[in-house]
Amino acid sequence: MATPVGADPTVVGPYLARALGDQRWQEVTVELIAAGMSNLTYTVTPQGGSADDAVILRRPPTGAVLATAHDMAREHRVISALAGTAVPVPRTLHMCTDESVLGAPFYVMERVVGVHAVTAFPPGYADEPEQRRAVGEGLIDVLADLHSVDHEAVGLSDFGRPEGFAARQVRRWTKQWDATRDRDRPALDALAARLAETVPTTQRSSIVHGDYRLDNCLLDPQTPGRIKAVLDWEMSTLGDPLTDIGMMFVYWPQAGEDRASTQSALTTLPGFPTRLEAAQRYAQRTGVDLAELNWYVGFAFFKFAAIIAGIVARSAAGAMAGKNTSGYAERIDPVVELGRAALEDGAI
Numbered sequence: 001m002a003t004p005v006g007a008d009p010t011v012v013g014p015y016l017a018r019a020l021g022d023q024r025w026q027e028v029t030v031e032l033i034a035a036g037m038s039n040l041t042y043t044v045t046p047q048g049g050s051a052d053d054a055v056i057l058r059r060p061p062t063g064a065v066l067a068t069a070h071d072m073a074r075e076h077r078v079i080s081a082l083a084g085t086a087v088p089v090p091r092t093l094h095m096c097t098d099e100s101v102l103g104a105p106f107y108v109m110e111r112v113v114g115v116h117a118v119t120a121f122p123p124g125y126a127d128e129p130e131q132r133r134a135v136g137e138g139l140i141d142v143l144a145d146l147h148s149v150d151h152e153a154v155g156l157s158d159f160g161r162p163e164g165f166a167a168r169q170v171r172r173w174t175k176q177w178d179a180t181r182d183r184d185r186p187a188l189d190a191l192a193a194r195l196a197e198t199v200p201t202t203q204r205s206s207i208v209h210g211d212y213r214l215d216n217c218l219l220d221p222q223t224p225g226r227i228k229a230v231l232d233w234e235m236s237t238l239g240d241p242l243t244d245i246g247m248m249f250v251y252w253p254q255a256g257e258d259r260a261s262t263q264s265a266l267t268t269l270p271g272f273p274t275r276l277e278a279a280q281r282y283a284q285r286t287g288v289d290l291a292e293l294n295w296y297v298g299f300a301f302f303k304f305a306a307i308i309a310g311i312v313a314r315s316a317a318g319a320m321a322g323k324n325t326s327g328y329a330e331r332i333d334p335v336v337e338l339g340r341a342a343l344e345d346g347a348i
Contacts, residue, residue, distance in 0.1 A: 004032045006062045007042045007102060015101055016044065016055075016108065019094045024049065030057075039075070039234055043111065051111075055093060059106035072105040073097060074159075075233045078207065079109065081154040086145040088229050114218025114228040119264045126224040129271025134225025136273040137281060139214055142227045143248070144285035147206040147241035160238030162205030169243065170195050170299065177306040180313035182329060188309075188336045191302050194343060200292040202240045210235025212244045213251040214266060245282060246296030249275050249348060250304050260334035261304055275348055298343030305335040 003009065009030040016025035027047035032040065040061060045054040060072065076095045083091060090109040097105045115125055117135075126132050151157060161168075174192045209216075211232060220226035253262045254274045266272070273281065283290050308328055315325040341347040 004030045004042060006040050006059055006104075007032070007044075007057055007106075009044075011101065012044060012057065013047075015096070016094075019096070019108075024053075039072075039232075044108070051113075054111045056090065056109050056111050057106055058109070059102060060104045062103070071234070072107055075236070076107040078156065078159065078233050078236045081156050082146075082149065082207075085149050085154065087142060087149060088227050090229050090231075112218050112229040113221065115221055116215065116218055117266060118215045119266065121266070125221070126219075129269075131224040132269055132271030133273060135214075135219065136267065136271075136278060138219075138225040138227050139217065139248075140273075140278050140281045141285060142217070142230060143209075143212055143244060144282055146209060146212075146230070147204075147244070147286060149207055151207050151238060156207060156238065159207070159236075162202070162238045162240070165205070165237075165239035166202060166243065166296075166299070167196070167199045169239075169303070170199060173303045173306045177309055180306075180310040182309060182312045182316065182332075185309075185332065185336065187333060187340065188302075188305055191298070191305075191336055191339050191343065194340075195295070195299050195302055198295060198343070200295050203288055204241065205238055206241040208237055208239040208241055208244055209233065210237065210244070210247075212248050215251075215264065240296075241286075242288070242290075242293060242296040243299070245279065245290075245293065246298075246300035247303070249278075249297050250300045252278065259338060260331045261301065261338065279348065294342050294346045294348055297348045298339045301335050301339030301342060305332050305339065308332050308335065 007030045009028050012030055013026055013028035016028065017023050024046040029045050029047070031043045033043055040059050042057045043054050044057050045051070058072065058075065073095060076092055079089045080092045082089045090112050093108045093110065095107045099105060115122060126135055151159060170192070174196070177188060177192065209230065216230065216232045217227050218229045218231065220228045250261050251263055252267045252275050253259050253265060254272070255268045257268065279290050279293060308331055311325055312329045315328070
């Protein structure tokens with residue numbers, strides 16, 4: 001069996017045996033289950049153990065990364081802090097900051113068994129419209145629970161700089177677009193300028209996930225609508241919680257829509273709440289005024305367009321070997337138009 005890049009089992013096993021105080025881990029098998037440009041995720045199973053004995057190891061991508069990128073200690077910290085709250089997260093087991101072990105910091109957490117719905121549900125799961133509605137409502141309820149966590153009480157008072165968060169985000173992603181321009185896109189420039197001119201006043205600050213959507217959650221195999229675990233916390237911080245709603249809606253097409261930002265059509269299936277219904281449920285759960293939600297949706301599409309432009313630029317520079325980025329450049333202008341329609345026309 002080939003040694004997984006970034007997590008040599010002959011190193012991981014003895015290290016975990018010492019760190020966890022359990023000699024069962026002396027010999028392990030390691031399987032890479034999520035790769036790409038994000039953090040690397042592995043299943044680690046003790047020799048002779050079953051899937052029930054396995055744990056999950058997370059580390060940054062191999063190769064050079066920015067010092068502030070893929071911060072394992074930060075991701076470990078927020079998941080650990082949320083243990084015991086209403087937000088379902090895996091239980092963390094160990095954090096290693098010694099880069100001599102695997103070449104980068106990493107952490108280990110429990111393996112949560114759940115349904116990972118990306119482009120389809122497994123056969124026989126959430127087949128009924130009422131079950132799919134429960135999935136959509138469960139997704140909203142957990143996000144509302146996250147935004148209601150007292151970040152000071154769970155030890156995250158210094159986890160970010162919530163003051164001026166939205167304006168800072170517009171500046172950050174405008175700089176990102178400026179640095180990765182593939183060609184002149186006046187509509188994208190106009191959207192950036194208009195967002196900067198109309199930043200709303202933040203009503204409240206909270207823990208922000210940063211990339212909250214259905215495929216960053218594990219669903220309960222027996223109970224559609226129950227979220228078993230929220231994953232991928234690498235972009236979390238303290239900030240304006242409505243940025244999470246905006247980004248989630250980028251990935252929430254509804255029946256009859258074929259949008260340039262669509263990664264999955266799951267939310268178009270009969271039963272799923274519409275975006276307006278989702279927004280109303282969130283408002284009822286949190287008491288937040290969503291009168292300016294259109295700005296946050298417009299910003300989310302702007303951010304998404306800037307991300308795509310960055311992928312296009314890296315591909316043109318030959319830095320996306322093995323990744324199929326065909327058609328990405330053609331998606332940018334339609335995404336920008338969705339952002340403009342949200343900001344100017346209120347089309348959330």
